[in-house]
Amino acid sequence: MGVRTFTAVIAAERAGMRLDRLIADLWPELSRKLAQRIIAAGGCYLDGRRRQVAASPAPAGGRLKVCVDPDQPFRTFRLEPSAILFEDDDLLVVDKPSGTPVALSATGQEGSVQLGVAEHLARAGAAHRPAVLHRLDQPTSGVLLFAKNEPTEKAVYELFRRGGIRKTYLALVHPAPARPEGRIEAAIARRVDRRNQYKVSRERGKASLTEYRRLGGGPDGTALLAVTPRTGRSHQIRVHLAWIGAPIAGDVLYGGAAHPAVFGLHARRLELPHPRTSRPVAFAAPVPAAWLAAFPWLESITDM
Numbered sequence: 001m002g003v004r005t006f007t008a009v010i011a012a013e014r015a016g017m018r019l020d021r022l023i024a025d026l027w028p029e030l031s032r033k034l035a036q037r038i039i040a041a042g043g044c045y046l047d048g049r050r051r052q053v054a055a056s057p058a059p060a061g062g063r064l065k066v067c068v069d070p071d072q073p074f075r076t077f078r079l080e081p082s083a084i085l086f087e088d089d090d091l092l093v094v095d096k097p098s099g100t101p102v103a104l105s106a107t108g109q110e111g112s113v114q115l116g117v118a119e120h121l122a123r124a125g126a127a128h129r130p131a132v133l134h135r136l137d138q139p140t141s142g143v144l145l146f147a148k149n150e151p152t153e154k155a156v157y158e159l160f161r162r163g164g165i166r167k168t169y170l171a172l173v174h175p176a177p178a179r180p181e182g183r184i185e186a187a188i189a190r191r192v193d194r195r196n197q198y199k200v201s202r203e204r205g206k207a208s209l210t211e212y213r214r215l216g217g218g219p220d221g222t223a224l225l226a227v228t229p230r231t232g233r234s235h236q237i238r239v240h241l242a243w244i245g246a247p248i249a250g251d252v253l254y255g256g257a258a259h260p261a262v263f264g265l266h267a268r269r270l271e272l273p274h275p276r277t278s279r280p281v282a283f284a285a286p287v288p289a290a291w292l293a294a295f296p297w298l299e300s301i302t303d304m
Contacts, residue, residue: 002069002071003067003068003069003106003107004067004068004069004070005065005066005067006023006026006027006030006065006066006067006068007063007064007065007066008026008063008064009061009062009063009064010022010058010059010060010061010062010063010064011060012060012061014058014060015057015058015059015060016057016058017057017058018054018055018056018057018058019035019039019044019046019051019053019054019055019056019057019058019064020032020035020036020039020054020055021035022058022064023035023038023039023044023064023066026064027066030066030068034068035054035066036054037074038066038067038068038107039051039052039053039054040052040054041074041104041107041108041109041111042104042107042108042115043066043067043068043106043107043108043109044064044065044066044067045064045065045066045067046058046059046062046063046064047062047063048063048065050104050108067106067107068107068109069107069109072107072109072110073109074109075109075110075111076111076115076116077100077111077112077113077115077116078116078119079094079113079116079117079119079120083095083096083097085143085283085284085285086281086283089148089149089276090147090148090149090152090274090275090276091145091146091147091148091152091274091275092117092120092121092130092145092146092147092148093143093144093145093146093270093283094113094117094143094144094146095141095142095143095144095285095286096113096136096140096141096142096143096144096267096285097141098139098140098141098263098288098290099138099139100112100113100138101113101138102114102132102135102136102138102144103132103135110138113144114130114131114132114146117130117146118130121148126148128147128148128149128150130146130147130148130153131146131147131153133145133146133147133153133156133157133160134160134165134232136267137235137238137265139250139251139263139265140263140265140266140267141263141265141266141267141285141288142169142266142267142268142285143167143267143268143269143270143283143284143285144267145270145272145283147275151275152275152276155275156272156275159272159273159275160232163230164272164273165270165271165272166228166269166270166271166272167228167229167267167269167270167271168226168227168228168267168268168269168270168271169226169227169228169229169237169265169266169267169268170215170224170225170226170227170265170266170268170287170304171212171224171225171227171237171241171248171264171265171266172222172223172224172225172248172249172250172262172264172265172291172295173222173223173225173241173246173247173248173249173256173264174220174221174222174223174246174247174249174256174257175221175223175245175246176214176217176221176222176223176246177212177214177223177225177241177244177245177246178244178245180213180214181211181212181213181214182211182212182244183209183210183211184208184209184210184211184212184240184241184243184244185207185208185209186200186202186205186208186240186243187200187201187202187204187205187206187207187208188200188201188205188206188208188233188234188235188236188239188240189201189203189204189205189206190234197235197253197254198233198234198235198239199239200239200240200243206231206233207231208231208233208236208239208240209229209230209231210227210228210229210230210231210236210237210240210241211227211228211229211230212225212226212227212228212241213225213226215301215303215304216297216298216300216301217297218295218297218298219297222249222295223246224298224301224304225241225246226268226304227241235254237265238251238253238254238265239254241254242254242255242256248263248264248265249262249263249264250262250263250264251263251264251265259294261290261293261294262288262290262291262294262295264291266285266287266288266291267285268284268285268287268304269282269283269284269285270282270283270284271283287304
């Protein structure tokens with residue numbers, strides 16, 4: 001069925017009603033209990049802004065929108081201590097799991113790392129609500145950086161803008177690329193015929209550069225690559241590796257073979273000057289356990 005969207009303009013006689021009661025009154029198929037779950041997840045909007053407090057009063061004339069996917073469960077992401085790679089007064093670095101989005105979707109039903117980080121900071125008494133400084137695709141795992149205060153946030157944004165942050169990924173691909181290392185310079189554009197998908201396009205694309213190096217391979221023809229994106233286009237690594245005939249394992253969107261337990265893209269390492277001290281710092285996320293279980297030959301590679 002997919003995501004369903006409900007919209008209404010709040011009538012004067014309903015002004016002041018709690019949002020959860022209002023939703024249940026307007027749309028009987030959405031029970032009050034379900035409305036509370038939708039609101040808490042982030043699928044309720046007033047005048048274009050997300051509202052996550054069920055008891056909030058409804059304003060007369062306000063534009064209400066509710067998004068829910070009846071086929072999807074409601075999940076939450078709690079940031080566990082084992083997922084924290086580094087934390088000081090300015091930075092919080094986490095190991096994002098595959099399958100969890102960085103930011104909330106329209107419904108919010110999948111949870112998000114950003115919300116989990118915000119709750120972690122709130123439990124410690126911090127008032128700052130962390131912004132998304134850089135993104136990983138939902139199926140991609142690995143290093144994700146958050147700022148714990150506004151000055152650090154601005155400094156990190158500037159570092160990303162100037163190319164002052166180096167990112168290294170691990171990619172499991174099948175088949176292996178024809179060359180053991182290389183540079184992929186190919187412009188990338190959004191596909192107009194498919195939602196949330198991109199392609200190489202010399203005519204409409206933005207300049208994009210990816211470097212890769214083969215680290216090893218397995219008996220089934222799968223290869224492990226170290227990949228460094230020099231630009232930051234959406235789906236860049238996935239598009240570039242598919243374009244040279246080496247799609248990522250599990251990435252069916254770009255021609256990779258389906259895999260029951262593995263999506264073969266992992267943000268392995270992030271390097272930057274610390275925003276407060278300017279000293280170089282580096283953060284690394286461990287190779288996912290699911291990779292090691294599915295591809296035992298990875299254990300023999302020492303320079304991951």
